Amino acid sequence: MNRRKWGINSPELTELGFGSWTIGGPWQYGWGPVNDFESIEAIEMALDSGINWIDTAPAYGLGHAEKIIGEVIKKRRSTIFLATKCGLVWDDNGKIFNNLHPKSIRQEIEASLKRLQTEYIDLYQLHWPDKAHPVEKTWEELVKLKNNGKIRYLGVSNFDIALMERCQKINPIDTLQPPYNLIRRDIEKELLPYCQAKGIGVLAYSPLESGLLTGKFDITRLAADDWRRKGINFREPRLSRILDFIKKLQPIADEYGKTTGQLAIRWVLSNQTVTSAIVGARTKHQVKENLDATNWEISKKHLEEIDILGRQFLK
Ligand SMILES: NC(=O)c1ccc[n+]([C@@H]2O[C@H](COP(=O)([O-])OP(=O)(O)OC[C@H]3O[C@@H](n4cnc5c(N)ncnc54)[C@H](OP(=O)(O)O)[C@@H]3O)[C@@H](O)[C@H]2O)c1
Numbered sequence: 001m002n003r004r005k006w007g008i009n010s011p012e013l014t015e016l017g018f019g020s021w022t023i024g025g026p027w028q029y030g031w032g033p034v035n036d037f038e039s040i041e042a043i044e045m046a047l048d049s050g051i052n053w054i055d056t057a058p059a060y061g062l063g064h065a066e067k068i069i070g071e072v073i074k075k076r077r078s079t080i081f082l083a084t085k086c087g088l089v090w091d092d093n094g095k096i097f098n099n100l101h102p103k104s105i106r107q108e109i110e111a112s113l114k115r116l117q118t119e120y121i122d123l124y125q126l127h128w129p130d131k132a133h134p135v136e137k138t139w140e141e142l143v144k145l146k147n148n149g150k151i152r153y154l155g156v157s158n159f160d161i162a163l164m165e166r167c168q169k170i171n172p173i174d175t176l177q178p179p180y181n182l183i184r185r186d187i188e189k190e191l192l193p194y195c196q197a198k199g200i201g202v203l204a205y206s207p208l209e210s211g212l213l214t215g216k217f218d219i220t221r222l223a224a225d226d227w228r229r230k231g232i233n234f235r236e237p238r239l240s241r242i243l244d245f246i247k248k249l250q251p252i253a254d255e256y257g258k259t260t261g262q263l264a265i266r267w268v269l270s271n272q273t274v275t276s277a278i279v280g281a282r283t284k285h286q287v288k289e290n291l292d293a294t295n296w297e298i299s300k301k302h303l304e305e306i307d308i309l310g311r312q313f314l315k
Helices: 036-048 064-073 102-116 135-147 161-168 191-198 238-255 260-269 284-291 300-313
Strands: 016-019 053-055 081-086 088-090 096-098 121-126 151-157 175-177 201-205 276-280
Touching: 016 036, 016 284, 036 064, 036 284, 064 081, 064 102, 081 102, 102 121, 102 135, 121 135, 121 175, 135 151, 135 161, 151 161, 151 201, 161 191, 191 201, 238 260, 238 300, 260 276, 260 284
Parallel strands: 016 053, 016 276, 053 081, 081 121, 121 151, 151 175, 175 201, 201 276
Antiparallel strands: 088 096
């Protein structure tokens, strides 16, 4: 699988990363019940097929996703680029809060290292902004963690340029993790050019819009506690418009002998500012299918057609 770098001295990441939000199981923003055995198979399939990095977060299943990943990677830790996050914490009832206070981060990282069964984290990312605490203090704490060898690279997620600039004054940001896919293109205007200019890696999340762009999405199959039941793009009137848009993409996917899901992931990677696409999966079969989003290119003509269809359907 092709690999990309975000700077001369950055590590090489495969075009696809394994996303682990789904495998966390039930929590406030969970995807309904999961089968841990299937999750393990999915991660192993990803790694055995050449995917060299995993994205996770403590919040995914309140530690559950990190624990599953820790079990899988312990025998091959040095071959994997492991990314996790901090800043979303939970109370005794499992309710999620933002907290980027340095003290909270010091506790979070120790818990993540334990669950992940590792002595270091390759990429540590601030999951969401936290208005209650000055980002400068938070970022200084991350620099300290880097200096004492607990983390190797420093990332942010869901940050805007103003917030990134405040971090950059203290220490360069290695990566940004934003949402980016066929129906969520707002980062193209300012964030992507900014990252390109500053040499910040872009790790695009939800390339399939959490399953919606696969062409196989069926809302009636979702568990009662799957967060997608409440997601704005999963409700009418947007849901039908998006499903119509995907139908229009099918002939383009057909020309390459691909599914619309594979086309959607490839489309994200057609933007050279993107370092890698983080693709979530519940089963090894999904991973296998998604691997076919690599090693081919969408033509310029089709990229233009996709732009036009997007403008028609997603006003
Ligand atoms: N930083 C952040 O705030 C943030 C936010 C969102 C995501 N992320 C990261 O990005 C990763 C990916 O994003 P995402 O989980 O939202 O979703 P995604 O990659 O857009 O879609 C993944 C989901 O689509 C379905 N799917 C995947 N492959 C499929 C296939 N071949 N056929 C049919 N269905 C398939 C599966 O769900 P079902 O089988 O249940 O339909 C799977 O869990 C996350 O796991 C996480 O690591 C980060």
